[in-house]
Amino acid sequence: MTRPVIYWRIVSFVVAAAFVGLWQLIANLKLVSPVFLPGPDRAWASLVRGFTAGDLASKLLGTLEHMVYGWFLASVAGIALGALIGSSRTARSYVAPSLEFLRPLPVSAIIPVAIAMFGLTQTMALFVISFGAIWPMLLATIHGFAAVEPRLYEVARSLQMSRLAVIFKIALPSAAPDILAGMRLSLTVALILSVVCEILAGLDGLGHSVLLSARAFRSADLFAGVILLGVIGYLTSLMMSFAEARLLGYRRGVL
Amino acid sequence: MADRGKALALPVTLLLVFEIWARSAHLHSDSLAPPSAVLAALWSAFADGAILTATRDTLMSAFAGLFLGGSIGLALGILLGLLQPVDRLMEVTIEAIRPIPSIALLPIALIALGFGYRMEIAIVSFACIWPVLILARAAVREIEPRLMEVARALKLSPADRVRKIVIPAALPRIFVAFRLAAGIALIVAVTVEIAINPIGLGAAIMAAQQGLQADLMLAYLIWIGLIGFGLNAGLNLMQGRLFGRAALVRDRT
Incomplete structure (x- = not known):
């Protein structure tokens, strides 16, 4: 980083801190009833108390578990199915239109169906989260496979590569940027659906605990939970950026 | 024709x-x-009108939220796109608020606003701010610099500069932003209804499930899918009609 950039960052942090100060001021002056808006001091205290004395850590783990299991399942299934459909022109022309039709469906609408099938269980949550998170990766993989430079396929044919070799050596690397972008999108979807499933099914996690705090009007605990969810969102997206930079770094040299 | 046959076959x-x-x-x-x-x-x-009432409730909340959140996002996006220093100052604040999943605000909205339209609209608005803000900011930044020079030469006031130069020049991409936000608005509205809010299509499909009416539940599922598809297709068509190729530039963000 050049020096001006660092200065701007620091000033930008100061601005953010000023907003937190403003929040504290509003809370202290009770401009908004403390039932709805605890000050950052109370939210922070609740966060610390939740981790040291309470069960916030186990709630956090619960949500992360739902999110990561569902997302992982969706990633494996999405990329495998996408490769299967994407690597054959015939399969693409039959299946892709149906998938494009299903894509704008608000995925949470599948929740009642999943509840009817699996009840209010962990299986239901896993099904919903992976069903919701599969779309970006599935479509990105199919699209990525379809967009492979045709000459690369010709090369593969003249080298007499097997279909598996073509998938792993040519199509997947070439579709990787699309797939990674899809995986990043899916993470957000997985987090949202985890929270919704926890709220509906009372599964152990942050979604359930923030709802309970809200019902009991414990606003400090509520804000602590929401802040934690924001931190999860921020850190997971940061990790994906890092992974993208590492995995796709070689492309910058090529292009 | 053969393509359509293949599409329908499965x-x-x-x-x-x-x-x-x-x-x-x-x-x-x-x-x-x-x-x-x-x-x-x-x-x-x-026939008994239940689905129409539910559809109206859901779409009204979604569009009200889209309008509210989209306007905030657009105003902020234009401001941050035009004034680079402000953008840099706000960077940390925005990056700290943006990753909060919209549905996490549900309990806060619930105790502050209670059940009903207002709470749903508030959450949809929050979700719609970010895509519009980010795309509008990018659109404004990439306006042909010579247009801005013209505005300066004509000594346009800031308000006129935004109204006569910035918005028309960035309009195709602003439309794209609103199109994406409309999809998000519908998703968030239905999700809020399914999770907790007793109005609209989401609540109706949950009620059908709890009443063990599988046929009605699946009927609602299909209807929600059709609305999502129709909204997406309609906005795509509008975009093509209004802006043609202009909006296709960088549509993939």
């Missing part, structure tokens, strides 16, 4: 197979119903 075959299997096995299930029964349930839900 869903039609699946539905037929399922219908035949459901009839021959005398299916009685809380989660599945033969397609014919689902169609009948859809028809009767239309």
Whole structure:
């Protein structure tokens, strides 16, 4: 980083801190009833108390578990199915239109169906989260496979590569940027659906605990939970950026 | 024509197979119903008007939220796009608020606003701010610099500069931003209804599930899918008509 950039960052942090100060001021002056808006001091205290004395850590783990299991399942299934459909022109022309039709469906609408099938269980949550998170990766993989430079396929044919070799050596690397972008999108979807499933099914996690705090009007605990969810969102997206930079770094040299 | 045939082949075959299997096995299930029964349930839900009321509630909340959140996002996006220093100052604040999943605000909105439209609209608005803000900011930044020079030479006031130069020049991409936000608005609205809010399509599909009416539940699922598809297709068509190729630039963000 050049020096001006660092200065701007620091000033930008100061601005953010000023907003937190403003929040504290509003809370202290009770401009908004403390039932709805605890000050950052109370939210922070609740966060610390939740981790040291309470069960916030186990709630956090619960949500992360739902999110990561569902997302992982969706990633494996999405990329495998996408490769299967994407690597054959015939399969693409039959299946892709149906998938494009299903894509704008608000995925949470599948929740009642999943509840009817699996009840209010962990299986239901896993099904919903992976069903919701599969779309970006599935479509990105199919699209990525379809967009492979045709000459690369010709090369593969003249080298007499097997279909598996073509998938792993040519199509997947070439579709990787699309797939990674899809995986990043899916993470957000997985987090949202985890929270919704926890709220509906009372599964152990942050979604359930923030709802309970809200019902009991414990606003400090509520804000602590929401802040934690924001931190999860921020850190997971940061990790994906890092992974993208590492995995796709070689492309910058090529292009 | 052959393409359309291929596109329809899979869903039609699946539905037929399922219908035949459901009839021959005398299916009685809380989660599945033969397609014919689902169609009948859809028809009767239309006939008694339940589905229309629910659709109106959901779409009203979604569009009100889209309008509110989209306006905030657009105003902030234009401001941050035009004034680089402000953008840099706000960077940390925005990056700290943006990753909060919209649905996490549900309990806060619930205690502050109670059940109903207002709470749903507030959450939809929050979700719609970010895509519009980010795309509008990028659109404003990439306006042809010579247009801005013209504005300076004409000594346009800041308000006129935004109204006469910035918005018209960035309009195609602003439309793209609103199109994406409209999809998000519908998703968030339905999700809030399913999770907790007792109005609209989300609440109706949950009620059908709890009443163990699999046919009605699947009818609502299909209807919600059709609305999502229709909204997306309609906005895509509008974009093509209004802006042609201009909006296709960098559509993939």
